[in-house]
Amino acid sequence: MADDKPDPAKPEMSRGDTVSAGAANGRRVKLTITDIAKMAGVSKKTVSRVINHSGLVRDETRERIMKIVEEHGYQPDPQARALALRRSTLIALISNQPNPQYIVDIQGGILTGMAGTPYQLVIRPCDRSSPTLHDDICDIVQHQKLFGVILTPSISEDDELIGRLRQIGCPYVRIAAVSLDTPENMIETHDYVGAAEAARHIASLGHTRIAHIHGPDTFLSAAERLRGFRVGLAEYGMKIEPQYLMKGGYTFESGMECGKQLLALDVPPTAVFAGNDEMAVGVYQAVRQAGLRVPDDLSIVGFDDSPIATRIWPKLTTVRLPIVQMGRIAAELLISNHDRMAMQPPAATSVMPSLVVRESAAAPRA
Amino acid sequence: MADDKPDPAKPEMSRGDTVSAGAANGRRVKLTITDIAKMAGVSKKTVSRVINHSGLVRDETRERIMKIVEEHGYQPDPQARALALRRSTLIALISNQPNPQYIVDIQGGILTGMAGTPYQLVIRPCDRSSPTLHDDICDIVQHQKLFGVILTPSISEDDELIGRLRQIGCPYVRIAAVSLDTPENMIETHDYVGAAEAARHIASLGHTRIAHIHGPDTFLSAAERLRGFRVGLAEYGMKIEPQYLMKGGYTFESGMECGKQLLALDVPPTAVFAGNDEMAVGVYQAVRQAGLRVPDDLSIVGFDDSPIATRIWPKLTTVRLPIVQMGRIAAELLISNHDRMAMQPPAATSVMPSLVVRESAAAPRA
DNA sequence: CTGAAAGCGCTTACAG
DNA sequence: CTGAAAGCGCTTACAG
Numbered sequence: 001m002a003d004d005k006p007d008p009a010k011p012e013m014s015r016g017d018t019v020s021a022g023a024a025n026g027r028r029v030k031l032t033i034t035d036i037a038k039m040a041g042v043s044k045k046t047v048s049r050v051i052n053h054s055g056l057v058r059d060e061t062r063e064r065i066m067k068i069v070e071e072h073g074y075q076p077d078p079q080a081r082a083l084a085l086r087r088s089t090l091i092a093l094i095s096n097q098p099n100p101q102y103i104v105d106i107q108g109g110i111l112t113g114m115a116g117t118p119y120q121l122v123i124r125p126c127d128r129s130s131p132t133l134h135d136d137i138c139d140i141v142q143h144q145k146l147f148g149v150i151l152t153p154s155i156s157e158d159d160e161l162i163g164r165l166r167q168i169g170c171p172y173v174r175i176a177a178v179s180l181d182t183p184e185n186m187i188e189t190h191d192y193v194g195a196a197e198a199a200r201h202i203a204s205l206g207h208t209r210i211a212h213i214h215g216p217d218t219f220l221s222a223a224e225r226l227r228g229f230r231v232g233l234a235e236y237g238m239k240i241e242p243q244y245l246m247k248g249g250y251t252f253e254s255g256m257e258c259g260k261q262l263l264a265l266d267v268p269p270t271a272v273f274a275g276n277d278e279m280a281v282g283v284y285q286a287v288r289q290a291g292l293r294v295p296d297d298l299s300i301v302g303f304d305d306s307p308i309a310t311r312i313w314p315k316l317t318t319v320r321l322p323i324v325q326m327g328r329i330a331a332e333l334l335i336s337n338h339d340r341m342a343m344q345p346p347a348a349t350s351v352m353p354s355l356v357v358r359e360s361a362a363a364p365r366a
Numbered sequence: 367m368a369d370d371k372p373d374p375a376k377p378e379m380s381r382g383d384t385v386s387a388g389a390a391n392g393r394r395v396k397l398t399i400t401d402i403a404k405m406a407g408v409s410k411k412t413v414s415r416v417i418n419h420s421g422l423v424r425d426e427t428r429e430r431i432m433k434i435v436e437e438h439g440y441q442p443d444p445q446a447r448a449l450a451l452r453r454s455t456l457i458a459l460i461s462n463q464p465n466p467q468y469i470v471d472i473q474g475g476i477l478t479g480m481a482g483t484p485y486q487l488v489i490r491p492c493d494r495s496s497p498t499l500h501d502d503i504c505d506i507v508q509h510q511k512l513f514g515v516i517l518t519p520s521i522s523e524d525d526e527l528i529g530r531l532r533q534i535g536c537p538y539v540r541i542a543a544v545s546l547d548t549p550e551n552m553i554e555t556h557d558y559v560g561a562a563e564a565a566r567h568i569a570s571l572g573h574t575r576i577a578h579i580h581g582p583d584t585f586l587s588a589a590e591r592l593r594g595f596r597v598g599l600a601e602y603g604m605k606i607e608p609q610y611l612m613k614g615g616y617t618f619e620s621g622m623e624c625g626k627q628l629l630a631l632d633v634p635p636t637a638v639f640a641g642n643d644e645m646a647v648g649v650y651q652a653v654r655q656a657g658l659r660v661p662d663d664l665s666i667v668g669f670d671d672s673p674i675a676t677r678i679w680p681k682l683t684t685v686r687l688p689i690v691q692m693g694r695i696a697a698e699l700l701i702s703n704h705d706r707m708a709m710q711p712p713a714a715t716s717v718m719p720s721l722v723v724r725e726s727a728a729a730p731r732a
Numbered sequence: 733c734t735g736a737a738a739g740c741g742c743t744t745a746c747a748g
Numbered sequence: 749c750t751g752a753a754a755g756c757g758c759t760t761a762c763a764g
Contacts, residue, residue: 030508032757043735048759058733075509079448080757083740088445090486100466100673107489120456120510122486123473142396143441144486252677281677288679307466308674311618311647313654398741409751414743424749446741449756 031074040065051076053341078118088145091334092122094137095152098250099278101306102323106152106175109327117335117342119147126155128218134164141170148172148334150327154219156180171338173330177224184337187330187349191221191303192228194319194353198273198301199232201317201355205363207271207299211244213258213283215275219250225275225303244269248279255282263290263298270364271299277306277318280360284312299361303353314359321353397440406431417442419707444484454511457700458488460503461518464616465644467672468689472518472541475693483701483708485513492521494584500530507536514538514700516693520585522546537704539696543590550703553696553715557587557669558594560685560719564639564667565598567683567721571729573637573665577610579624579649581641585616591641591669610635614645621648629656629664636730637665643672643684646726650678665727669719680725687719 037044049057050065082088097103110121148171156174165172174181177191212229215222233239246258255274274280280302287294294300305320329346336345403410415423416431448454463469476487514537522540531538540547543557578595581588614620621640640646646668653660660666671686695712702711
C-alpha cells in the first residue's frame with residue numbers, strides 16, 4: 001500500500017516541519033489526504049472526518065488538523081471525492097432563457113454565490129421543444145453525478161421535468177415568478193408586483209386608454225405580469241378593455257406587430273405596458289413608422305431593464321428584476337440545502353422587482 | 367475483491383443475454399467496466415483499451431466489445447477516469463468579454479462543438495485587473511484537472527497567462543483577431559478584413575470626410591479594426607485625418623462623447639466607423655441630440671452585429687463575426703488536438719467577418 | 733473519539 | 749494481442 005512506503009514524488013516531510021511548508025513555496029506537488037494524515041499523526045479517516053465536518057472528532061485533534069490543512073492550502077481532490085461519494089461538485093444551470101443579458105447576469109450571480117466553495121458551474125442551455133429533453137437532462141445529471149441544478153424560466157416551470165429530477169434524487173432550485181414548489185427549492189421573483197407598479201405609474205400619469213401586450217402562454221411570467229397589471233389598474237378603478245389586450249411572443253417582431261394593430265384602432269390607447277423590453281422596443285418601432293412619437297402619442301413601459309432600455313430614445317421606463325442577486329441566492333440555497341457545512345442558507349429566497357422610471361411614459365396629451 | 371463476488375446491486379447477467387439488455391429497459395443500475403468485461407469474457411484492461419482506442423486489440427475482440435458497449439449505452443465514469451488519468455473532461459471558457467450576446471453565442475458554439483462527447487463546459491468569467499488573476503486560473507486548472515481552456519479576447523491576448531498555462535501543461539485555444547500563437551492553439555477572426563470591408567463600403571458611397579472611433583488599447587481588436595479600416599480607405603486613395611480619429615472605450619457612453627466631439631468640429635465628418643456597435647449606438651444618440659439625422663447628416667457603421675443593430679432606427683450597417691461558429695471550432699480544435707480519437711480536427715481554424723449592409727450608411731448629402 | 737480494511741471505477745506499468 | 753496487480757485520492761461501514 002502506498003501508505004506504507006514513502007512516495008518519492010511527494011515532498012518528504014516529518015511531523016516537525018509543518019510550519020515551514022506553505023504557499024510561499026510556490027508550485028509544489030499537490031498534497032493528498034495521506035500527506036495531511038501523516039503530518040498530523042492520525043489516520044486518513046480522521047482527516048476525512050475533519051474536512052467533512054462530521055463532528056465526531058476530539059476538538060484538540062480537529063484543530064490540529066485544520067491548522068495543517070490551512071497552512072498547506074490542502075483541498076480534497078474533487079474527482080476522488082466524487083468517485084467515493086458518487087456525487088460531483090458540479091452544478092448545472094439549465095436554461096432556455098432567450099435574453100442574453102439575463103443569461104450573463106444569472107451566471108455571474110451563481111458564480112458569486114459559489115465563490116470560495118469547490119463547486120463549479122456547468123451550463124446546459126435547452127430547448128423545450130426537444131422530445132428527448134427530459135431524458136437528456138436526467139442522463140447528464142446521472143452520468144456527471146451532478147451536485148444539483150438551477151433552473152430558470154420557463155424550463156423551471158416544467159413540473160414533469162421536476163418530477164423526474166426528484167425521482168433520480170437530483171437537488172434543484174427553481175427560479176420562477178411565483179411559488180411552484182416547497183420554499184427550499186424556489187426563488188420567487190414576484191413579477192406580479194413589478195407589473196402592478198407599472199400599472200400604478202401609468203394610471204397615475206392620467207391615462208385611461210391602457211393596453212397590454214401579453215407574452216407567450218408557455219411562460220408563467222406572461223400571465224403573472226398581466227395579473228399584476230390588472231390589479232394595479234384596479235386600484236385606480238381601471239381595467240384593460242378587450243380590444244387593448246394583445247397577444248405577443250416576447251419578441252421584437254411580435255411587439256412591433258401588436259403596436260401597429262393598436263395604433264390602427266379607431267380609438268388607439270395612450271399607453272401600453274409590454275410584457276418585456278423586446279416587445280416594448282417593437283412598439284417604439286411601430287410608433288415611429290406611424291409617424292408618431294414616444295411618449296407624446298403613446299407612453300410605453302417594458303419589463304426586464306435590458307441594455308437596450310437605456311440605448312434607445314427616449315429611454316425606456318421598465319421593470320427591473322435583480323437577476324444577479326437571484327443567481328447568487330439560487331446557488332447559496334442549493335448548496336446550503338445539501339451541504340450544510342459549506343455555507344449559511346441565504347437570508348431571503350424571494351426577490352422583488354422594481355420600476356425604473358425613465359422617459360418613455362408621460363401624461364397623455366390633453 | 368469486488369471482481370470476484372457478484373454484486374447484488376447490479377443486474378445479474380450471464381454472457382449469453384447481452385442482447386436482451388439495452389436502453390429499452392429504461393432506468394437501470396449503471397454499468398461499469400467490470401460488467402462489460404464480464405459480458406465480453408475479457409479483462410477490464412481489454413475493455414479499457416477498446417474504449418480508449420489504444421489499437422493493440424484484435425479486431426474481432428474490439429468489435430465484440432464495441433457491440434456490447436453500444437448495446438448497453440455504456441459510458442465510462444467521468445470521475446473515475448479523471449482520477450486515474452489525472453485529467454477531467456471539463457473544459458473552461460475563460461472570458462472577459464463585456465458583450466452578452468457574444469458570451470451566449472460563444473457558449474452555444476462551444477456546446478455544439480462538444481455535443482456527443484463526454485466533455486462539459488465550465489464557465490470562468492474573469493477580470494484582467496485582478497492581481498491574482500493568473501494564480502486563480504492556474505489553481506482551478508490544476509485543482510479541477512481541466513482538460514483544457516478556451517480564451518476569448520482580450521484575456522486571450524495575455525501572453526503571460528499563456529506562459530503560465532504552458533508551464534502547467536494546460537491545453538488551450540485562443541480566440542483573437544490575429545495569430546498570436548501556433549495554429550493549433552488559435553482561432554483567428556481577422557477583424558482586419560471586416561474593417562477593410564467597412565472602409566470600402568463607406569468610401570464607395572462617396573464619403574471623403576471619414577472618422578473612426580477607436581476601441582481601448584487593451585483590446586487587440588481595436589488596433590486591428592483601425593488597421594483594416596485604413597487599408598480599405600487607402601484602396602480609394604483616402605485616409606483618416608487626425609482630427610477625425612477618436613479614442614473610445616468600446617462603451618455606449620464613450621461612443622456618444624466621441625460623436626459629440628466629432629459633430630462639434632468646424633468641418634465635421636460625413637461618415638464614422640465605430641470600433642463596435644455599442645459605440646456606434648452612442649454616436650446615434652449624439653446625432654439625435656444635435657438635432658441631426660442618420661444617415662442624412664452622418665453615416666454610421668459599427669462592428670459586432672449586436673441585437674441592438676436591428677432594433678435601433680435606422681438599422682445599423684455593421685460587421686458580423688460568426689461567433690457561434692468560432693465557439694464550435696474552438697471546442698473541436700481543443701478536443702481533437704488532445705484526444706485524437708474523439709473527433710476529427712476542424713476543417714478550418716480561421717474565420718472571416720462580413721459586412722451586413724443596412725440603413726445607417728448612405729451617400730453624403732450633396 | 734479513532735483506525736485498518738475494502739471499495740468507488742477507471743488506467744498504468746509490467747509481464748507474458 | 750491480453751491479463752493480474754497496484755494505484756489514483758477519497759469515503760463508508762465496521763470495529764474497537
